[in-house]
Amino acid sequence: MKRIASFAIFLFAFALNDAHALDVFACEPEWGSLVHELAGDKVDVDVGTTALQDVHVIEAKPSLIAKVRRADLVVCTGAELEVGWLPQLIRQAGNPKVQSGPGYFMASDQITTLEKPTALDRSMGDIHPAGNPHFQMDPYRILAIAKALDARLAELDPKNAAAYQQNLATFTTKWNEAIKRWEAKAAPLKGRKVVVHHWSWIYLDTWLGMEQIGALEPKPGLPPTSAHLASLVDLTKSSNTLAIIRAAYQDPKPGDWLSEHTGVPAVTLPFTVGGDEQSKDLFGLFDSTIDKLVAVAK
Amino acid sequence: MMKRGLSLALCAALCGPAFAADAPVPADPALQAMDARIRALEADAQKLREQAAQALAEASAARSELEKMKAQQVAAPVTAPTPAADQQAAAVAAVSAPAEATGGPAGGANGNAFNPAIAVILNGQYAHHSENPNNYARAGFPVVPDTGPGPQGLSLGESEISLAANVDDKFYGQFTVSYHDDNGNVGTEIEEAYIDTLTLPDGFNVRAGRFFSNIGYLNSHHTHTDNFVDRPLAYQAFLGNQYGDDGAQVRWVAPTDTFLELGGEAFRGEDYPSGGANHSGVGAWTLFAHAGGDVGTENSWLAGLSMLKTRATDADDGFSGDSTLYLADGTWKWAPNGNTKDGGLSLRSELFFDKRDGTYSQPNEVFSDPLDPLTAPWVGDRRGAYLEAVYRLNRTRDVGYRYDKLWSANGSPFFADFDPQRHSLEATWRNSEFSFFRIQYSHDEPERNIVDNAWYLQYDVALGAHGAHKF
Numbered sequence: 001m002k003r004i005a006s007f008a009i010f011l012f013a014f015a016l017n018d019a020h021a022l023d024v025f026a027c028e029p030e031w032g033s034l035v036h037e038l039a040g041d042k043v044d045v046d047v048g049t050t051a052l053q054d055v056h057v058i059e060a061k062p063s064l065i066a067k068v069r070r071a072d073l074v075v076c077t078g079a080e081l082e083v084g085w086l087p088q089l090i091r092q093a094g095n096p097k098v099q100s101g102p103g104y105f106m107a108s109d110q111i112t113t114l115e116k117p118t119a120l121d122r123s124m125g126d127i128h129p130a131g132n133p134h135f136q137m138d139p140y141r142i143l144a145i146a147k148a149l150d151a152r153l154a155e156l157d158p159k160n161a162a163a164y165q166q167n168l169a170t171f172t173t174k175w176n177e178a179i180k181r182w183e184a185k186a187a188p189l190k191g192r193k194v195v196v197h198h199w200s201w202i203y204l205d206t207w208l209g210m211e212q213i214g215a216l217e218p219k220p221g222l223p224p225t226s227a228h229l230a231s232l233v234d235l236t237k238s239s240n241t242l243a244i245i246r247a248a249y250q251d252p253k254p255g256d257w258l259s260e261h262t263g264v265p266a267v268t269l270p271f272t273v274g275g276d277e278q279s280k281d282l283f284g285l286f287d288s289t290i291d292k293l294v295a296v297a298k
Numbered sequence: 299m300m301k302r303g304l305s306l307a308l309c310a311a312l313c314g315p316a317f318a319a320d321a322p323v324p325a326d327p328a329l330q331a332m333d334a335r336i337r338a339l340e341a342d343a344q345k346l347r348e349q350a351a352q353a354l355a356e357a358s359a360a361r362s363e364l365e366k367m368k369a370q371q372v373a374a375p376v377t378a379p380t381p382a383a384d385q386q387a388a389a390v391a392a393v394s395a396p397a398e399a400t401g402g403p404a405g406g407a408n409g410n411a412f413n414p415a416i417a418v419i420l421n422g423q424y425a426h427h428s429e430n431p432n433n434y435a436r437a438g439f440p441v442v443p444d445t446g447p448g449p450q451g452l453s454l455g456e457s458e459i460s461l462a463a464n465v466d467d468k469f470y471g472q473f474t475v476s477y478h479d480d481n482g483n484v485g486t487e488i489e490e491a492y493i494d495t496l497t498l499p500d501g502f503n504v505r506a507g508r509f510f511s512n513i514g515y516l517n518s519h520h521t522h523t524d525n526f527v528d529r530p531l532a533y534q535a536f537l538g539n540q541y542g543d544d545g546a547q548v549r550w551v552a553p554t555d556t557f558l559e560l561g562g563e564a565f566r567g568e569d570y571p572s573g574g575a576n577h578s579g580v581g582a583w584t585l586f587a588h589a590g591g592d593v594g595t596e597n598s599w600l601a602g603l604s605m606l607k608t609r610a611t612d613a614d615d616g617f618s619g620d621s622t623l624y625l626a627d628g629t630w631k632w633a634p635n636g637n638t639k640d641g642g643l644s645l646r647s648e649l650f651f652d653k654r655d656g657t658y659s660q661p662n663e664v665f666s667d668p669l670d671p672l673t674a675p676w677v678g679d680r681r682g683a684y685l686e687a688v689y690r691l692n693r694t695r696d697v698g699y700r701y702d703k704l705w706s707a708n709g710s711p712f713f714a715d716f717d718p719q720r721h722s723l724e725a726t727w728r729n730s731e732f733s734f735f736r737i738q739y740s741h742d743e744p745e746r747n748i749v750d751n752a753w754y755l756q757y758d759v760a761l762g763a764h765g766a767h768k769f
Contacts (some may be wrong), residue, residue: 015529050595052635057731059631059638061598061769062557062590069501080764084731086455088766092559093469094551096497100467111393122732140386144394176386223693247639 020044021157025067025098027076027086028055029273030136032106033282035075038150039073039173043159046071047080051275052249055081056126058089061083068093071103073156075149078106079133101195102155108133110148111141114202114291126221136272138203139179139286146171178283185209186290188297195232195240195264197246199257201269204289213239216246216254243296244271247271265296306763307388382756387534414463414471419522421455422757423448436535436744437714438680440615442570444478444533447742447750454479455756456521462763470494490542496566501551510542511563512549512586514648515539515627523767525644525688526724527738527754531702532682536623538570538614541606542583552584557590557600569609571621574611582608595636599608600629600769612659617676619656625649630767633690639691650682658711676705688724700723716746733759 005171023045026032032047039045046067049055055077058064068074068089074083090098091298097103107203113131120129135141147159150168190209194201197216205212214235218228236244236258244266252268268287270279317335364518374574393721409645431447458476465471474490492507512518516533516699517540529539545565552558567581575581584607626649658676682705690700702720735757742750 012490031716052595052633053637054640057639058638059598059769061592062588062600063592063598065551066555066591067559069557070553083764085765090767091494091766092503092551092768094501094503094549096499099496110395112395122730138393140389141393143390145388145396147390179386201587215677249635253638283768 001268019040021160022153023070024073024075025071027074027082028136030054030142030282030285031075031077032148033273033285034142034149035153037282038146038164038167039153039160039169040163042157042163043153046292049270051270051279053247054179056084058082058085060085060092065092066091068098069095071095071098073103073105073152074098075105076107077133077136078108079130080128081108081133083294102152105149105152106136110145111135115199125217125219127139127230132199132202133202134200137201137289138207139182141197141203142206142282143172143175146175156241174283178286182290184285185294189242189290190295192242192297194242195236195244195258197244197250200244200247208293213241216244216258227259229254232258233261236264243267243293245269245293250273267292267296301638314623329354332452343728346449369420370546398714412463414461416475417763417765418463418761419456419458419520420462420757420759420761421457421522422453423455423466423527424452424755427449427750427754428752429748434744434750435703436718437716437746438710438712439718440712442534442538442614443483445539447752448528453557455758458520460490463492464496468495469498470496501553501665503547503549503551505547505549506545508542508544509547510540511565511584511606512547512561512588513541513584514625515600515602515605515629515646516648519768521759522758525696525698525726526700526722527736527756528740530648530682530684530686531704531718531720532648533685535682535704536650536652536680541569541571543567543569543572545582555591557588559586559588561586570614571606571617571623573607573613573616576609576611581610582606592636593759596634596642598631598634598636598638598769602627610656616658616660617654617656618659619654619676621652621654621656623653624651638690640693644690645686646687647683647685650680652680652682654678654680654707654710674711676710678709680707680710681705694728696726698722698726700724713743714745718742718744720744731764 010148020041022039024035024039024043026035026045026047028049029051030048032045035043036043039098048064048067049058053143064085074090076086095159100210102202108130113133113135116131117124117127117129120127145199146168150164153164157164186208191211191240193211193213195214195216197211199215199217199220201212214232216224216229216232218225241262241264244258244264246252246255246266248268252266254268268276269292270276270285273279273281273285276288278291279285331383331664348766361396375627379458393754410647425448427447427450433452434441434447454477456476456478456603458474460469460472462472471493474488475486476489477486478484488508490507490509492505492509495502495504498504510518516524516529517537521540528534533539543565545563547561547563549559549561552560563584565581567576584605586602586604588600590598590604591597597697602625604627606625608621609619610621611618617668627647629644629646631638631644634639638644655677659671659673660696682703684700684702686698686700690694690696700722702722704718706717720738720740720742722738724736726734726736728734736754737758738754740750740754742752744750
């Protein structure tokens, strides 16, 4: 009996003995990837969702509660994107480190958002009072968030502060180089018009000078209807539209239908890390996004 | 406000004599000096204000300049001058949150900024029963208040208002009031009113107040998140739809890869299946354990074992004595890519096992003579179970089937050699996350040779705060 007890204690101690300085829970893959850029193997990152999931409507699954229970830091988008599940995870996990304060990092708090509604009424669909939360498609905002996140990592793990600072410097240099490359490559996209599935692309559009002329969803968060799709046909046809764009997780059928009826290509963009073969990290995400758009611009 | 009051007071004290100095009365040189100093200070303050305003204007000009630079950079990326690094840094600064806003939106001076999140649930239904609900009886199981087939025709369902917020850095509070109408028995009731701890270490949580017990699966879930119009027969028979009472709960979540929570509760023991608040008002106890996890990205599961021990006096079904209820629950959800709101199958079953040792006395005062109450022994085991399967076709529609069964006890005064069972089919249409409409057909066999064919139409909507629901 004694031997079993000491074995159990050993096992338990082993389970608790973590080689990493910090356990990080990232709500979305882009933040998991960013943490990896800034912290490398100093931290252990659990990502709560995949690029093939709609993060608006994730369920507060037991596996996610278990992950938040062990986290020292939760990194999420914020701006109410995770309002349907993150509060429940945090409430059920019983982990005071991530209730608030340094262990609770919302990317939306670090930047300015676009499309902040001036009036709030659910008859306008599922709108976010804090602005559009899909800002991971703006590389400048990514960099602003990286700076704040790096400071947060250093605050929680001062022993490795120098390493985090070094990683941020390296990332910033590489990222700025990449931005120049992307902007040069994306020059033909400027002024082009797109039809989007969901209101997910305002930051990408603003960055690259593209214009959203319509959306497959009649209102944010409401599934496309055939009547609404039919109403988009003339507009899409007559506007010299570049593409109908959607995220990897979205149902391709409505976009394909509109594409068939207008001749405008439907393009599936990764939207986050892991959204396609090329999007293995944040660099790949933007490489792939711009490659795919430029490919249809030719 | 405080400061302005102070300066007014100062002014009254100082300016008064100073104004008096304008009168032909010979001026006091000391006062004159002070007056001059005040004027100088005021001028200084004015200058500072102007400087601040100018700085602000410059800052906002710089901001728009940065945005412009960013736009230009995008407009002419190839021809951009070589020191692009500065421009890039400026573009990053332009989209960064202003320093004072970091750490979350400031509430501002608005007194309502700290108002709790308010959610209102409205729900109503139309029901058609082939058997008169007023004559409804269930073989082996007395029908306790608020359960059973519900009223015939149009009725308002349970409508509720819920307020929730963090109390301070250590506590969270929730308050739910519901309105219900059970066969003309109208009432508002405090359904939940509890506080939760936020900062206990090592995965511990304590809850105190009135709340739904964490036993089983459905018990801690609000009925508006159910997949069917009504609760399973076992929930109706053993828990009066849902067991909640005044009490305290301790819950611990293990630091493991697989979700594991253990906990226990002590309740007053006033509400069914308890009654009479025995043991000096600690008449019911529970223990529960839940475990869960994922299998790949497409499957999630949750399973639990729970126990509810009560000592009742004149419970709603007339029982007095000791009872122990054991529950086993299991949930399995499969969805393509784990998108449970867009498709897939969810399966759930709960098993109930109830041991009773006590007596039955007629709960209705009309019949009982306090000196000679009609009592009978009530000893034995009863069981119940349900199995439900819900298939999600897409974001807006799902269909489901549920099978219910109850087994009565030999030693019960209600014993019957027939076990009630029920089949239910439902179809739900959701316009958004905040509203749904449901149609349900139930084929209920509560007694031998009696079948109640029931049709239900239900609406259920949520106003206000966006709910964050349990798995």
